[in-house]
């Protein structure tokens with residue numbers, strides 16, 4: 001059987017600190033490279049006025065602010081309209097206080113997730129809400145799965161989607177233990193329906209073949225699901241055993257992350273009543 005659909009990865013990927021991906025979208029790298037963040041979190045200045053929107057803030061480290069300042073200067077901006085967030089993971093919202101210190105006070109706009117929002121006062125938005133600025137419109141698209149509060153943003157002026165952590169510039173998305181792969185796959189279908197040309201991901205390079213990329217993400221998950229069903233059919237009941245079989249081509253230090261992915265698939269199948277679980281042991285129903 002074919003082993004994998006998505007063959008590229010974030011490992012070793014490098015991107016410029018500041019780059020313009022359209023006349024209204026400039027990306028500023030969050031300066032937090034790592035195993036899961038790739039070259040770091042992409043933060044986006046969106047709009048054509050002197051007060052653009054900042055989408056996501058990075059994790060909050062000293063190296064980021066000079067690049068944000070430089071990007072603002074290069075586009076003739078002297079302030080921000082507001083901060084808009086994709087979701088409440090720390091590599092996206094950890095930099096809020098630094099940005100507020102430099103450019104605040106500002107609205108922080110996101111879909112609430114009280115357990116993760118740290119008590120911060122939010123400008124609440126939800127699915128289909130619209131945030132406008134000069135030269136750009138952000139249409140919120142609720143895309144749970146990676147995170148319960150996740151919003152992507154459709155920018156009709158670019159026929160593009162800011163995809164946050166739902167679709168990445170390389171490799172695939174992690175579905176953490178509090179994520180939901182069933183929801184995630186619905187979210188990918190929803191993004192597909194926009195017919196976007198371009199994706200601006202939260203990690204990795206700009207994606208110019210948007211539909212093909214989203215379809216490859218769906219194919220990747222479908223293949224993994226088939227592999228897991230095959231393993232269950234062969235009587236393999238434990239996740240580490242499934243990982244050994246399915247991820248034989250992946251270095252062992254990544255097996256814990258792979259286990260998380262298998263677990264996400266099994267929870268999806270459980271929700272669909274196609275598998276059962278007793279303790280750590282899984283079986284087909």
Ligand SMILES: [Zn+2]
Nearest residue numbers: 089146147165
């Ligand atoms: Zn995330």
